Amino acid sequence: MPILRILLLRLLTTVVTLAGVAVIVFFVIRVVPGNPIAMMLPPGATEADIARLSALYGLDKPLVTQFWIWVSGVLQGDFGTSISTRQPVLGLVLGRLPATLELSVMALVMAVVLGGAAALTGTRYRGGRTEGAIDVANGMALSVPDFLWGLILILLFGVLMPVFHISGRVTPSLDLPFSTNFYLFESLIRLRFDLWADIVAHMFMPALALAIPLAAIIGQLLKQSLKETMNLDYVTLARTKGYGETRVILREALRNAALPTLTLVGVQFTFLIGGTVIIERLFSYEGLGNMAIDAVINRDLPLIQGIVLLFAVIFTAVNLIVDLLYAVLNPRLRHA
């Protein structure tokens, strides 16, 4: 019942959020200097050519009318046509979405595993040299931005010790039997571990670059709340029952300590998705972020609008998932 209420409430706020995003992106990219027609025409085009092309894309109409045309199209599932590629925006964007989703989720999993391991180890050996070393590593991971990690990784594992691919999503010469664009997922389902290994070897470094700063945040926050939880009465009571330190941490403390971290991971994950824009560019990874940069360079207005809207949908969905997870993990909320 409460979960249903959360969902309904969320759906309402999502509609308002998306409407706001639509308005802002539509008008802001038209205020910013540069226009798509100028990008398309060869040098020496006449005023008449410009006018004709503008009319073709509806760019000669008043802004509000243009907005209305776009919005009514979107509501019917038509996101317009990309100016630079002359293909429908929706198809382009949805075609790239799986690549970015796989990259982000892979990065999130890496961040949770690395950060969780750091936090648990740090708590288990708190007050000693191990915890000190973990704190130093966390600090370093946090003070270097994701794209710089990307460059460092390329240097380490792409150049000095070339074990991973530094560009693309999959080796181009491979024959792909996939019917969706979820390559990583589909290669597993089809038990094509050869392809899976190739995809992972491409994805590993960009995902790790995205994951490292988030892992550091998770590690620090989770360790902090684990250490606080370890002093609570119910943990002390569990010790008297005969449980060892490791089991006390995992059984008694982890679940309660994970709650505040979870909220933060939700917020940080949206930053991580934002980070894919630069990381995908750096690794020539064919995802939404890379497409977004091309769209901005080409002043491809409909495509920019489509990508931004899709990002907004992803952010809202991530926040919704976090809220639902929180309700599942915290029994006090479930019955409230």
Place this chain on the structure above:
Amino acid sequence: MTALVIRNLSVRLRKGPPLLRRVSLDLAPGEVRGLVGESGAGKSMIGKAVLGILPPSVEITGGEILLEGTDLLRLPPADRRRRIGASCALIPQDPLTALNPSHRIGPQITDRLVDILGWTRRNADARARELLAEVQIPDPDRVMRSYPHELSGGMRQRILIASAFAAEPRLIVADEPTTALDVTVQKQILKLIAGMQARHGTAILFVTHDLGVVSKVCQRLSVLYSGMVVEDARVADFFRAPRHPYSAALLAATPKYTDPTAGLNPVPDAVIEAVRAEVAAFDREVAHG
């Protein structure tokens, strides 16, 4: 064999002042001993030392804790932990914070039986149901499926008491088990602990600052001041004629609810000075070997 013997137990803050000064006491099987004293006297510290839950800021500098003849302080840590889990239990002070908010009640009673003592889940569940009935909780099955936040403070303390008796321990440390409760609930809980203790024949170290409680449930008591046992006596003798001036003053200071006109009788300054001098003399003696 005595259930618990503590000999010359000394505890101090790491590189700091002593918190327990050569504390000695013993506890026969099925006996209840009160540990009384003002806050900071070290009464809880004794219970924590026995259960192996001293905070990391504190260290044991000497002495023995013999649990049924075995010195816990000489056991390797893992053995000591298991030994304590199998034959000791804690009734904590605050029932609102002593249950894990994200686990159901049932597993919090049975966890020790299943994980440490190797019972089957079915037997452990049956045992938990039996215990909850014994502490007069209606509908034990529903309560076992509940989360702590769904239950009142009094209910939770009953559950913690049931859980403490689950493995039929030889020794229970009750750390001010009624202090956090409503006055009306305090009496019931005290009666409940006394009843359970009598039925199960468990030895209890009863930490409290309330001499009234001691007179109701304990057979013997240790009066502590500044980590030193100033008096060790049978409860009946103590209430008739306390031997040490400090414990006499402490007894006189106990408010009498039956006589509201009596007012408060704080421990006189002269008595405090005298007992402080005693502690100082003890420290000097220790320092000179």
